[in-house]
Amino acid sequence: MRSRDFGRAAAGARTLDAADELRAFRARFALPKDGRRTLTYLCGHSLGLMPRDVPSRVAAELERWAELGVEGHFPNDAPRRAGSRARASAFPGPEAGWLDYHERFSAPLAKLVGAKPDEVVAMNTLTVNLHLMLVSFFRPTKRRFKILIERDAFPSDRYAVQSQLRFHGLDPRDALLELGSRRGSFALDRERLDALLEREGERIALILLPGVQYLSGERLDVGELTRAARRHGCAIGFDLAHAIGNVPLALHSDAPDFAVWCSYKYLNAGPGAVGGCFVHERHAEAYDLPRFAGWWGNDRARRFLMEPQFAPLRGAEGWQLSNPPILSLAPLAASLELFASAGPKRLRRKSERLTRYLEWLLTTELGDRVRILTPHDPARRGCHLAVQFDPPPRKAGTFMARLRAAGIVADWRQPNVLRLAPVPLYNRYRDVYDAVEAVKRTLDA
Numbered sequence: 149m150r151s152r153d154f155g156r157a158a159a160g161a162r163t164l165d166a167a168d169e170l171r172a173f174r175a176r177f178a179l180p181k182d183g184r185r186t187l188t189y190l191c192g193h194s195l196g197l198m199p200r201d202v203p204s205r206v207a208a209e210l211e212r213w214a215e216l217g218v219e220g221h222f223p224n225d226a227p228r229r230a231g232s233r234a235r236a237s238a239f240p241g242p243e244a245g246w247l248d249y250h251e252r253f254s255a256p257l258a259k260l261v262g263a264k265p266d267e268v269v270a271m272n273t274l275t276v277n278l279h280l281m282l283v284s285f286f287r288p289t290k291r292r293f294k295i296l297i298e299r300d301a302f303p304s305d306r307y308a309v310q311s312q313l314r315f316h317g318l319d320p321r322d323a324l325l326e327l328g329s330r331r332g333s334f335a336l337d338r339e340r341l342d343a344l345l346e347r348e349g350e351r352i353a354l355i356l357l358p359g360v361q362y363l364s365g366e367r368l369d370v371g372e373l374t375r376a377a378r379r380h381g382c383a384i385g386f387d388l389a390h391a392i393g394n395v396p397l398a399l400h401s402d403a404p405d406f407a408v409w410c411s412y413k414y415l416n417a418g419p420g421a422v423g424g425c426f427v428h429e430r431h432a433e434a435y436d437l438p439r440f441a442g443w444w445g446n447d448r449a450r451r452f453l454m455e456p457q458f459a460p461l462r463g464a465e466g467w468q469l470s471n472p473p474i475l476s477l478a479p480l481a482a483s484l485e486l487f488a489s490a491g492p493k494r495l496r497r498k499s500e501r502l503t504r505y506l507e508w509l510l511t512t513e514l515g516d517r518v519r520i521l522t523p524h525d526p527a528r529r530g531c532h533l534a535v536q537f538d539p540p541p542r543k544a545g546t547f548m549a550r551l552r553a554a555g556i557v558a559d560w561r562q563p564n565v566l567r568l569a570p571v572p573l574y575n576r577y578r579d580v581y582d583a584v585e586a587v588k589r590t591l592d593a
């Protein structure tokens with residue numbers, strides 16, 4: 149899309165919206181309101197909006213519980229003996245029962261992350277899954293005992309790896325390596341990473357990196373980084389909180405050891421929704437790996453035999469602990485259906501255009517005042533742009549309150565970063581236009 153295609157500001161945005169092949173999807177979401185005004189919501193990187201089908205999906209499970217009690221676990225047609233395997237299809241109605249409920253999510257999630265269905269599982273929340281993965285894939289020895297993360301890692305990831313190091317009797321001051329960026333840059337510094345791997349690679353047991361960096365919005369090359377890690381004999385995992393549902397992923401062929409994600413951002417599954425986990429196929433039968441176990445990870449045919457020995461399921465499902473929270477999984481089904489009908493190609497196409505439009509408007513309207521921290525190359529980002537102002541707003545709190553009073557929902561992160569994410573499933577070009585206009589009006593107000 150060339151800049152002249154944008155025409156004159158608001159009229160240009162309306163024209164682009166009229167030509168948007170995904171415009172009908174916006175009506176499938178509940179749009180937050182402030183009195184009678186519909187808010188301009190550019191915060192899908194934090195909490196995605198609610199698909200309108202969510203209440204009926206959750207209500208159906210509540211009704212099932214009310215009507216059937218414990219028998220709600222089994223398909224309606226033929227209550228089964230516990231332990232027998234029910235047919236798994238993608239999102240059947242509530243008549244299908246809860247026993248294999250989580251299995252319905254494997255195929256659509258696998259599509260989103262470019263994996264095989266038995267490499268993924270919907271379970272727990274991100275940090276819980278990260279701990280479970282670290283238990284299995286961080287296996288320090290006397291010579292190889294360090295963990296490498298980025299300097300700007302999301303705090304929960306940092307706390308998780310610090311606590312895992314301590315759990316193994318290691319001191320994070322010796323055993324936690326942090327990869328910094330070049331001065332003034334937020335981008336992953338490949339040269340510095342390569343130098344660090346040359347110097348420390350044989351002491352690094354595990355590398356943890358994001359798929360899309362939560363602050364800068366930079367999309368990392370999962371395949372490249374995995375190959376670099378493996379050249380040095382390091383295990384590698386990815387935090388996909390800001391990547392899943394936002395950028396294309398190819399986890400099976402890129403082949404990291406594991407990945408974890410949450411579902412409340414781009415997957416629109418609601419606050420605290422059930423997250424997910426990827427374990428590469430090469431570990432599918434690695435039953436000797438240390439793991440924290442629970443009955444839902446046990447062989448499904450034997451789960452209800454109440455035997456003392458644990459026989460893990462093949463693949464990612466073998467890392468499950470508990471029976472899944474059905475009411476917190478139901479919203480994810482509504483959202484994944486929308487992803488399937490919009491299709492990954494159309495979503496990516498619109499995402500690139502919408503984000504380029506945001507970038508173009510910001511630089512056109514705010515000139516030198518704005519610095520975009522997210523890479524300019526669409527291949528190196530998703531839909532979220534991280535924006536800094538020079539000089540920064542006098543008081544960030546006042547600036548954000550004024551933006552909110554103008555009906556714009558975005559967020560601010562230290563140091564001096566405004567995050568804006570136009571999400572292709574429900575945002576319009578008009579939203580982007582309104583947000584940039586409001587930023588311009590309120591920055592020095």
Ligand SMILES: Cc1ncc(COP(=O)(O)O)c(C=O)c1O
Pocket residue numbers: 273274275276302304305358362387389390410423
């Ligand atoms: C990049 C990243 N990692 C980890 C988390 C923590 O997720 P959870 O609270 O689901 O464990 C978040 C939450 O926003 C995040 O953005």
